[in-house]
Amino acid sequence: xxxxxxxxxxxxxxxxxxxxxxxxxxxxxxxxxxxxxxxxxxxxxxxxxxxxxxxxxxxxxxxxxxxxxxxxxxxxxxxxxxxxxxxxxxxxxxxxxxxxxxxxxxxxxxxxxx
Amino acid sequence: xxxxxxxxxxxxxxxxxxxxxxxxxxxxxxxxxxxxxxxxxxxxxxxxxxxxxxxxxxxxxxxxxxxxxxxxxxxxxxxxxxxxxxxxxxxxxxxxxxxxxxxxxxxxxxx
Numbered sequence: 001x002x003x004x005x006x007x008x009x010x011x012x013x014x015x016x017x018x019x020x021x022x023x024x025x026x027x028x029x030x031x032x033x034x035x036x037x038x039x040x041x042x043x044x045x046x047x048x049x050x051x052x053x054x055x056x057x058x059x060x061x062x063x064x065x066x067x068x069x070x071x072x073x074x075x076x077x078x079x080x081x082x083x084x085x086x087x088x089x090x091x092x093x094x095x096x097x098x099x100x101x102x103x104x105x106x107x108x109x110x111x112x113x114x
Numbered sequence: 115x116x117x118x119x120x121x122x123x124x125x126x127x128x129x130x131x132x133x134x135x136x137x138x139x140x141x142x143x144x145x146x147x148x149x150x151x152x153x154x155x156x157x158x159x160x161x162x163x164x165x166x167x168x169x170x171x172x173x174x175x176x177x178x179x180x181x182x183x184x185x186x187x188x189x190x191x192x193x194x195x196x197x198x199x200x201x202x203x204x205x206x207x208x209x210x211x212x213x214x215x216x217x218x219x220x221x222x223x224x225x
Contacts, residue, residue, distance in 0.1 A: 004157070031211060042118075042203060042215040043158070050211065059212075091157055101146035101207050105157035 002026060004106035006092050012112045013082055021077045021109045025094030032075050033095075033103055034067055036088040043091060049075065050097055082113045117141050118206050120216035127223050133191040135219050137204030140185065144206035148213070149178060149189045152201045161202075162189070194223045 005024045013019050025032045034046040045059040049069045060066070064082075069075040079086055089110050093103035119138045127133045137147075145166050150158035164171040164178045164187070171178050177190045191198055204216040 033211075033213075035213075035215075040217075042120075042217040043205075043213070045212050045214065048211060056212065093157075095211075097211075099210075101148060101163055101211075101213075102160050103148075103213060104160060105150075107155070107157045 004092055004094050004104055006090075006106040006109050008109060009107065010110045010112075012114065014114055015084060016081055018078065018080045019082055019111065021079075021090050021092075021111070023075045023077070023092030023094075023106060025073065025075070025092070026104055028096070029094035029104075030072070030097035031095045031103075032069055033093040034075070034077050035091045035093065037091060037108075038088045046077070079111075082111075084113050087111055087113045116217075117208075118204055118214050118216040120202075120204055120219050122219050123217070124220040124222070127194045127221065129196055129223055129225050130193045133189075133194045133198065133221055133223065135189040135191075135202050135204075135221065137187045137189075137216055138185060139187075139206050141206070141208065141214075142182075142185070143209065144214075145209050146207040147178070147180060147187050148205045148207070149176075150203045150205060151198075152203060152218070158203060191221075194221075196223050196225065199223050 033048040035043040049055045064080045067077045089108040091108045093105045095103045148163040149161040152158045180187045201218045205213040
């Protein structure tokens with residue numbers, strides 16, 4: 001398919017474990033974003049990558065959260081020492097960049113920390 | 115401090131009628147506003163956007179109106195269809211490229 005893909009679709013983990021969430025953006029999109037949606041809430045910005053520029057990490061809630069983007073394409077969001085409050089849907093989006101505002105979202109990864 | 119607010123958590127409209135979803139914001143530096151639709155267990159789908167220098171944008175059954183002086187925007191869907199039933203999110207772009215989302219409005223269109 002031509003859309004944003006994310007894996008896994010669901011992840012159940014135990015408190016204190018590390019998890020990695022993967023995002024494959026739309027081919028040719030230079031910008032990539034991570035958001036999360038907690039139950040009953042709107043989407044909360046976490047981090048974004050634009051080309052080779054330093055990422056904007058201003059939305060990461062703690063130093064347990066990190067993300068990288070390899071080769072300007074695939075991105076991995078890592079949460080270390082997971083806590084129950086990390087349970088949420090983690091959404092990835094990509095865009096063409098260049099000032100265009102529209103971001104296209106993947107289906108999300110539903111994370112449950114027990 | 116919630117910069118983008120959708121004060122109506124839900125809206126119920128009869129098929130064929132107009133649906134009006136509202137959104138308020140506080141930051142005058144936002145340069146674009148976007149509406150997304152979300153079905154359960156899916157990611158948000160882009161619907162329509164408007165630049166802060168415009169006051170109206172139309173795409174088929176969807177029209178977005180922007181009132182900058184009131185810091186208010188609305189999405190009009192006419193005529194409403196049962197397939198429009200979903201959660202609608204308003205988002206504002208904080209330059210250069212960060213979207214700030216509202217908490218969503220659940221629209222139900224009934225026959």
